[in-house]
Amino acid sequence: MTDGAAQSSSCTMPPRRSLFCKYFATLFVAAVVPLILGAAVEASFGYRDQRRQISAVLQADARSASDRIEAFTDGIRDQLGWMVQLPWSVGDDAQHKIDALRLLQQVPAIVSVSLLDETGAERVFVSRLHLNRTGRGIDMSTDPAVLGARANKVWYGPVQYQRDSEPYMRIAVAGSLPAAGVAIAEVNLKLIWDVIAAIRIGETGYAIVVDDSGHLIAHPDISLVLRGRASSGSFGRIKHLAGAASGAAAITGDRGNPVVALSVQAADVGWTVIAMQPVSEAFASIRAALWRSSILIVFGVLIALALAYWRAHRMSGPIKQLEEGVERIRTGQFEHRIKIFSGDELQQLALRFNEMASELAISQQKSVRIERLKQFLPSQVAELVEHSHELLEGQRREVAVIFGDLRGFTAFSTRNEPDVIMAVMREYYEAVGAVTTRHEATLIGFDGDGVMLLVNAPVACEQPATQAVRLAIDLQMTVQSLAGKWCDAGHAIGFGVGVAMGPATVGTVGYNGRLDYTAMGAVVNLASRLCNLAKDAQILADPTIAGRVRDSVPLASLGQRTIKGYDQALEVFAVAPADLRLKPPGSGQRRREKEPQDH
Amino acid sequence: MKRREFILLIGGGLAWPAIARAQGGAKLHRIFWVSTESQPDPFLDGFREGMRALGYVEGKTVTFETHYAPGDPQALRKIVSELQRGDIDLVVSSGPATRVMTAVTDIPVLFALSGDPVALGVVKSLAHPGTNFTGSTFLSLELAGKRVELLKDIYPKLRKLAVLSNTDHPGEPLEWRATLESCRKLGIEAAYVPFCGAREIENGLMAAGKVDADALLVFPDVVTLVHRAKIAEFAIAHRLPSMFGWSEYCDAGGLLSYGANQRTTYFRLATYADRILRGENPSDLPVMRPEKFELAVNLKTARLLGIDLDVSSILFRASKVIS
Numbered sequence: 001m002t003d004g005a006a007q008s009s010s011c012t013m014p015p016r017r018s019l020f021c022k023y024f025a026t027l028f029v030a031a032v033v034p035l036i037l038g039a040a041v042e043a044s045f046g047y048r049d050q051r052r053q054i055s056a057v058l059q060a061d062a063r064s065a066s067d068r069i070e071a072f073t074d075g076i077r078d079q080l081g082w083m084v085q086l087p088w089s090v091g092d093d094a095q096h097k098i099d100a101l102r103l104l105q106q107v108p109a110i111v112s113v114s115l116l117d118e119t120g121a122e123r124v125f126v127s128r129l130h131l132n133r134t135g136r137g138i139d140m141s142t143d144p145a146v147l148g149a150r151a152n153k154v155w156y157g158p159v160q161y162q163r164d165s166e167p168y169m170r171i172a173v174a175g176s177l178p179a180a181g182v183a184i185a186e187v188n189l190k191l192i193w194d195v196i197a198a199i200r201i202g203e204t205g206y207a208i209v210v211d212d213s214g215h216l217i218a219h220p221d222i223s224l225v226l227r228g229r230a231s232s233g234s235f236g237r238i239k240h241l242a243g244a245a246s247g248a249a250a251i252t253g254d255r256g257n258p259v260v261a262l263s264v265q266a267a268d269v270g271w272t273v274i275a276m277q278p279v280s281e282a283f284a285s286i287r288a289a290l291w292r293s294s295i296l297i298v299f300g301v302l303i304a305l306a307l308a309y310w311r312a313h314r315m316s317g318p319i320k321q322l323e324e325g326v327e328r329i330r331t332g333q334f335e336h337r338i339k340i341f342s343g344d345e346l347q348q349l350a351l352r353f354n355e356m357a358s359e360l361a362i363s364q365q366k367s368v369r370i371e372r373l374k375q376f377l378p379s380q381v382a383e384l385v386e387h388s389h390e391l392l393e394g395q396r397r398e399v400a401v402i403f404g405d406l407r408g409f410t411a412f413s414t415r416n417e418p419d420v421i422m423a424v425m426r427e428y429y430e431a432v433g434a435v436t437t438r439h440e441a442t443l444i445g446f447d448g449d450g451v452m453l454l455v456n457a458p459v460a461c462e463q464p465a466t467q468a469v470r471l472a473i474d475l476q477m478t479v480q481s482l483a484g485k486w487c488d489a490g491h492a493i494g495f496g497v498g499v500a501m502g503p504a505t506v507g508t509v510g511y512n513g514r515l516d517y518t519a520m521g522a523v524v525n526l527a528s529r530l531c532n533l534a535k536d537a538q539i540l541a542d543p544t545i546a547g548r549v550r551d552s553v554p555l556a557s558l559g560q561r562t563i564k565g566y567d568q569a570l571e572v573f574a575v576a577p578a579d580l581r582l583k584p585p586g587s588g589q590r591r592r593e594k595e596p597q598d599h
Numbered sequence: 600m601k602r603r604e605f606i607l608l609i610g611g612g613l614a615w616p617a618i619a620r621a622q623g624g625a626k627l628h629r630i631f632w633v634s635t636e637s638q639p640d641p642f643l644d645g646f647r648e649g650m651r652a653l654g655y656v657e658g659k660t661v662t663f664e665t666h667y668a669p670g671d672p673q674a675l676r677k678i679v680s681e682l683q684r685g686d687i688d689l690v691v692s693s694g695p696a697t698r699v700m701t702a703v704t705d706i707p708v709l710f711a712l713s714g715d716p717v718a719l720g721v722v723k724s725l726a727h728p729g730t731n732f733t734g735s736t737f738l739s740l741e742l743a744g745k746r747v748e749l750l751k752d753i754y755p756k757l758r759k760l761a762v763l764s765n766t767d768h769p770g771e772p773l774e775w776r777a778t779l780e781s782c783r784k785l786g787i788e789a790a791y792v793p794f795c796g797a798r799e800i801e802n803g804l805m806a807a808g809k810v811d812a813d814a815l816l817v818f819p820d821v822v823t824l825v826h827r828a829k830i831a832e833f834a835i836a837h838r839l840p841s842m843f844g845w846s847e848y849c850d851a852g853g854l855l856s857y858g859a860n861q862r863t864t865y866f867r868l869a870t871y872a873d874r875i876l877r878g879e880n881p882s883d884l885p886v887m888r889p890e891k892f893e894l895a896v897n898l899k900t901a902r903l904l905g906i907d908l909d910v911s912s913i914l915f916r917a918s919k920v921i922s
Contacts, residue, residue: 098912105916108891128892129741131748131781165726165885190890223871226885228726 019319023312031304032297039293046286051260054282055247058262061199062275065207066266068195069218072109073269076171076185077154079107083183084175088117093124093134100126109191111168114184120146123181145172145184156269159189159211161228166190167217169269190225192218205277208254210235212270224254239263242274250279318346325353334361394507399457400468400499400545401524402441403531404432404475406449407494416491424486424493425449431478439471444518450531454519457506465501465548472497472539473553473575480537494536500527501544529563530572539575546573628655628688628876631706632665633675633696634821635767635796640665641824641847642693642711645862649869661876668696675699682706689875691868693821697721703731707881710734711868713819713844714770716886725886733871733881735864736888737819742844743774744781746857749894750814750842751785753855753906753913759788761812761839763803763830766793768820778816797822804833812839819844819858827851835903846895846919854900855913859889895919 083099100113104126112127120141125133140146148155149172157170167189174182192209196218199207209218214236219225234254241251242263253259258279263272280287318340328336334357340350406428413421432451436443440459444452455471456464479495486493504521523542530540546555555573562569632643643665647657655661664687668674679702682690690708692700697710701721708731710716716736722728725736751757762778764771775791782789790810794803800822807815815834817823823830824847831852834841843849843856867887875881896917901908908914 101912101916105918127745129745131744131784161726163725165724166888166890188890223874223885223887226726226887227883228885230727 020312020316023315024308027308027311028304031307032301035297035300035304039290039297043286043290043293046289047283050283050286051248054260054277055262058201058205058248058260058275058277059264061201061205062207062262062264062273065196065199065209065275066264066273069192069209069266069271069273070268072192072195073156073171073266076107076110076187077173079103079110080113080171080173080183080185081175083113083115084173084180087175087177087179088123088181096124097126097132097134100124101132103185104128107185109187109189110185111188112186114140116140116146116182116184118179118181120182127186140184143184145170146174146182148172149174149182149184150178154268159215159217161215164228164230165226167215167225167228189217190222193220193222193225196220199275201275201277202281204281205275207273207275208235208238209266210239210272210274212272214239217271219254238274238276239272243272253278314342315346318342318350322349322353325357329357329360332364334358334364394505396503396505397457398464398502399504399506399519399523400455400464400501401504401519401527402453402455402468402472402475403498403527404451404453404472404479405496405531406479407496407536408492409449412491412493420491424491427482428479431482432475435471435475435478439467439474441467441471442517445516452524452527454506457504457519458517463548465545466552468499468501469539469541469545469549469553469555469575472499472541476537476539476575483536496531496534496536497539498527498530498532498534498541499539499545500524500530500542501548502526502542525565526563526570529565533561533563533572534574537577541573541575543571543573546571626660628661629686630661630663630872631682631687631690632663633678633690633692633700634665634667635675635696640667640693640821641861642821642865645865646691646869646872648862649866650872652866653869653873655873676702679703689872691872697732700732706731707875708732708734709868709872709875709881711737711864712770713737713740713768714773715740718773719770722886725888727882728884728886729882731881733884733886735868735871736886737844737859737864740770740773740777742858742892743777743818744784746816746842746844746855747778747781747785747787749855749857749913750816750840751787753896753901753908754814754840757787757813757840759790759810759812760814760816761790761792761807761810762816762818763792763794763807763823764818765795765800765803765820765822767795767822768818771818771820774818797825800826800829804830808833808837815839815841817841817843817848817853819848824848827853831900835900838904840904840906841900846893849895849897849900849919849921852897852900854897854904854906856893856895858892860891860893863891864889893918895921898922 080103083096083103096115100115103113104110111129112125114122115124117123119139120143121139122133122137123135125137145155145157153174153176155172157172159167159169162168169187169189170184171187172182172184174180196207196209197220201207206220208216208220210216214233215229216225216227216231216235224231238251238254238261242249242261245262248260248262250258251261253261253276259276260279260282261274261276263274265271266273321338321340325336325338336357337354338350340347412424428449429446432446433443436453439455440461442454442457442459444454453471453475455461455468461467476495476497483493483495500523502521502523504519504523506517506519508515508517510516526542530542534540540558541555546557549555554576556576558572558574560569561572632646634640634642643663647663650661651657657663666675666678668678675696676699679699682703687706690700690703690706692708692710697708697712698719700708700710708721710721710732711734712719714736716722716732716734717724721732722730747760750760760782762775764775779789790812792803792807792810794800794806815837817830823843824845827843827848828851831841831848834854835852841854843853844858845861846856846858847861849856871884871887874884894913894917896908896913896919898908898920899922914920
């Protein structure tokens with residue numbers, strides 16, 4: 001029974017460590033994924049906040065730079081305004097020259113100043129580099145500076161690079177009175193460097209100024225400005241990219257590194273101030289947060305790994321133990337016990353397993369004991385003892401009862417020595433026992449030369465009547481073959497059989513441990529009477545049997561017979577001699593001898 | 600777009616420690632200082648000061664090899680061959696020595712010139728030198744005329760001007776020509792007093808004393824700078840209002856000076872030296888020009904010469920007044 005179960009389970013063996021892997025992976029993912037997701041979400045929100053903050057900072061710095069540049073140009077414009085407050089009069093040139101020289105002294109960025117009269121002719125020219133001029137000079141009435149200043153009061157010229165290197169621009173201011181003329185200042189824009197270089201955004205951030213066409217005007221690294229128009233391409237790109245974005249834009253800076261840039265227009269002069277901060281610095285805090293998160297994730301992963309391994313191991317270890325336990329039980333080691341102290345369902349399972357193993361051991365012991373019992377008891381009874389005690393309890397059921405009895409035994413026993421009698425009896429008992437076993441009938445007991453057999457109790461069978469008749473025939477034939485042998489030895493012994501079927505009370509009776517299974521009822525008496533009626537080599541059956549076996553074994557009616565204990569005569573049937581295929585020789589002679597000795 | 604930036608940021612962030620490690624590492628830089636003058640060298644001192652301000656420690660991160668060939672540019676040609684040694688990181692040449700250094704093509708050369716480096720042929724343009732040369736020009740040429748004008752402003756009676764010039768100086772002829780042109784425009788007679796190198800300075804002064812001039816103009820260069828006290832003394836002795844190129848001359852007793860601030864100039868030269876030592880290519884570093892010019896006036900000298908500064912327009916224009 002256990003063998004078969006184990007074989008069927010071992011034919012489809014699942015991969016060895018799959019449960020461990022599954023548990024491990026699931027636990028690991030369950031721990032690590034939320035950790036990584038959390039870090040990612042935090043980083044992305046932090047990034048957004050940081051970006052907003054950087055935009056605000058850059059905006060403020062760029063605006064401040066732009067304000068300072070406007071203050072720079074406004075200062076020059078205001079100073080030039082002083083130059084054109086009074087109308088020109090004769091002999092005024094010397095005083096104007098002094099004013100212009102004072103202006104140069106006041107504003108270091110102004111390289112030269114030209115003062116023009118109302119006709120647009122130059123009256124005074126003072127310069128830091130060139131010789132000063134006074135008196136009516138060249139006519140500049142068609143100069144764009146003059147035209148622009150006359151139209152708008154103030155004119156800001158385009159940025160020009162002297163010798164392709166130094167940035168200059170001209171600023172012209174016209175007086176409110178046309179007679180006051182126009183003042184034109186040439187401004188060295190390198191001086192804005194002071195404004196721009198002073199701006200520090202964070203540690204390494206800075207601001208630059210470019211004109212409308214992307215030419216660099218001011219940069220903390222003055223040498224870039226001195227490269228003139230050569231660098232305009234790269235700064236034009238930065239101006240374009242920074243101007244295109246609504247807030248701060250992440251672009252590649254002029255040093256080739258990634259920067260966050262934001263541009264602001266300086267209104268009057270049409271320049272663009274771009275505040276930049278390297279990405280590495282701008283996002284330093286978020287990077288620090290990322291590092292922290294990464295370290296946390298690494299820790300989390302390690303802990304998750306350890307935990308998942310431990311958990312999965314805790315799960316798969318006991319399962320493996322159970323599996324091994326089953327394997328051991330399969331090989332019959334019922335004393336094997338599983339030790340799991342996890343305090344959970346697995347421990348419970350192990351407990352149940354151990355209980356099962358001990359039950360199996362008991363069952364095994366029982367079956368061994370039954371095997372031993374079978375040597376002394378009819379196998380059916382033995383099986384019954386093993387399986388269902390309740391079957392052996394008293395009950396009423398239909399049974400077939402077979403009685404057999406030797407003829408001429410009394411004479412034989414008185415005539416012969418005990419050892420000869422015992423030898424005959426032993427052969428007889430052995431033959432009866434073999435037939436009983438062969439037909440799975442129940443041997444109720446021997447009574448000297450008589451024997452009583454039961455069919456359909458306690459073990460039920462499908463066709464008790466047919467089986468009983470076949471058993472009777474077999475019994476008769478077997479004993480008749482023995483009888484032939486005994487006859488040859490000079491012992492005249494015959495054998496008669498009676499079979500009857502009907503309800504009887506079956507059950508175990510006895511006392512003090514000595515128990516017998518037996519049947520009680522009219523059918524037992526009837527079978528016994530029929531056996532007595534039967535002649536040697538004859539099998540007599542009652543009408544119930546005859547009716548039941550009509551189709552398989554035809555029985556011949558012997559007519560009504562009066563039977564002791566029965567008020568009415570009963571029709572008795574006999575198994576046809578043809579069905580007793582092996583006819584023992586000399587049966588007729590024995591029958592004759594035997595007849596007077598019937599009891 | 601935003602996501603890409605975010606990824607870029609994270610990527611950059613993780614690469615950052617590697618970048619941080621790559622920087623630093625102190626190396627001993629050798630700077631070859633070449634001058635046609637002799638020690639004491641005020642230019643070298645200014646440059647050293649600039650390097651110190653940039654964090655260089657002499658003997659530790661920078662070492663100067665000074666080579667002087669007083670008044671003999673030809674002697675420097677031998678020095679050039681020394682540069683073939685290969686362990687020199689940078690050459691700094693001052694004054695006439697630059698002319699000799701044109702033979703050097705594989706080592707960065709920083710110069711400080713009074714004249715025009717394009718005219719001298721060491722750079723292709725101011726904005727983009729395009730050679731192994733870069734540096735600073737003092738714009739003396741443009742200021743030459745201005746100095747004459749200022750001298751006339753303070754001393755309107757000026758008729759004859761003695762011009763003391765060291766001919767052993769790059770761009771000197773151009774400077775003289777510019778001066779001559781200004782004198783002509785202002786109606787002043789210019790008396791050219793040339794001399795060659797430090798050895799002839801005495802002769803030069805003697806010659807200047809003989810031209811019977813109303814005032815003295817001294818071209819700025821190392822020789823006159825080193826001998827500024829002597830020249831100033833000479834000018835006062837001869838009752839000559841004097842005009843110089845740099846304020847150091849006024850500190851030594853010169854009446855007037857107009858020109859760029861030397862300190863600033865050499866300080867900036869040091870920043871270029873720093874950038875070249877850090878690996879930048881001199882051909883990409885534009886030639887610097889001063890944008891601030893200081894007018895220095897020595898009131899004491901003015902008093903000695905009996906010049907009434909109150910009536911001239913000089914005093915309010917002065918950025919440095921020495922009393």
